[in-house]
Amino acid sequence: MPDTDMAVTADDGTRLAGTLTLPDGPGPHPAVLLLHGSGPLDRDGNTPALPVNLGPPLTAALAAAGVATLRLDRRGAGATPGRWRAAGFTGNRRDAAAALDALAAHPDVRAGAVGVVGHSEGALHAMALGSRPDVRAVVLLAGYARTGEDALRRQVRSIVATLPAPVRLLRRPIRAVSARVLARIERTGTDEARVAGVPVNARWLRENLAHDTRGDLAAITAPVLAVTGGKDLQIDPADLDVIRRLVRGEAEVHRVPDLTHVLRRDPGRHTLRSYRRLLREPVDADLLALVTTWLARRLAPAPCGASAERPTA
Template sequence: MPEIDMTVTADDGTPLAGTLTLPAGPGPHPAVLLLHGSGPLDRDGNTPKLPVDLAHPVAGALAARGIATLRYDRRGTGATPGDWRTAGFTDNRRDAAAAVRALAARTDIREDGIGVVGHSEGALHAMALAARTDVRAVVLLAGFAGPGEDAFRRQGRSIVSSLPAPVRLLRRPLAGIGDRVLARVKRTRTDVARVAGAKVNARWMREMLVHDTRDDLAVIDAPVLAVTGDKDLQVDPEDLKEIARLVPGGAETHSVDGLTHVLRRDPGRPSLSGYRRLLREPVDAGLLDLVGEWLARHLTATTRV
């Protein structure tokens, strides 16, 4: 499973440092772009405090099926320069589009066999790429259907509901705090702002809150696989029904028993505090098989041009 360094040049000239994993054997190969969730994530989907470590298992599962995988360090992380807090939601989308173009330009990659796999925020950008570029297959891991503000509020309610009973009694006061935080973010006009005492990526938040994924889902012209765990605290698995309804050609959807937002299964009551424990376990093998087999059907069978 050869791995090579690959730098994607963003629209503004920023070099996005990444890794391309190639299958064994001669090319050109079909390939996917892997897009991670929110925050200062490196090419493997990790932050110092939350090592999701999604890239290696995905790349390995796909290489075994003859598919290459590209992932890159987000701005201000790993070997990519910049500050992740100043990058907007739309900047992240443009960077992803530049990565698709870079893949298509390679002689060892099939231009007619490029797909995208997105997790969490990455799933939102995967929807946008499918709606606006010539990708041939789309995998949405924990992607929502609707306005970002609705998803943000639902996430807050879900997380509070997962907390111990004494804390749940504070649901209304906590909701009021959340409303004030959102109102403060909406009033900001800078890339970075201090909200509730913390420095936040304000432009990213403003853009995410008004982004409605239904607009992209309604014009996707590619096969779609959408997977969300039934124990996901951050995305409503019921959104799978809306995704299937909106995508013009339909979508294959799976609500996976026990699967959480960090793509590990939890036999108990899911909670944010349980993420560190779950992340000591590998990414769910059944999920990797599902994604790998689905992409092999939709990318390796693509007619060469």
């Protein structure tokens, strides 16, 4: 499973640093672009405060199944220069498109066998890239089907519901404060704003709040695998039904019991405070197997005459 450094030139000339993981054996190989969640994440999907670490186990599993993977350091993270707050939501999307172009043009990548895998924010960008004719498979891990503002409001309600009973009594004031904060951010015109003295990514929030993923989903014709955990506090699993209805091509959806937003299972009472404990565990093995098998069927099918499992619908 050879790893090679691969830099992608963004539309503004920034060199986005990353890793291309190739399967053993001669190429060209089918390949996917892996897009991580929000924030200044490195190519493995990590920040010091939230090391999701999706990159290494997923790329290893895909390489074993014959599929290459490209993953990048976001601007201002790892070896990529810049400021992540200046990129915004639409900037992250443009960087993802540039990475997909570079991956499809790579000599070790098979023409017509390129897909995209996205987690959280990455799933939203994967939805947009999924309408491209050169994308043959789309995997959405914890992606929503609504506006960003609706998704954030639902997230606040979901998190408040997990708080201790005395705090839940304050849910109406909390929602009112949240609404005022959103309104203030929507009025800003800067990359960054301060809320209660804390810097927030104002550009990213403005652009994300206004974006409606349903238009992107309706434009996808490639096969789609959408997976959301039954205990995801940040994404409504009910959106899986909307995803399945909107995608024009094949759409396979899974609501995985006990799976959380950080792609680990939590059989107990799940709250945001559970993340620290869960992130000491590996990414859910069944999820990795599901994604790997599904992608291999669509991007690296068995040769004629060889036995292969029948794809599920």
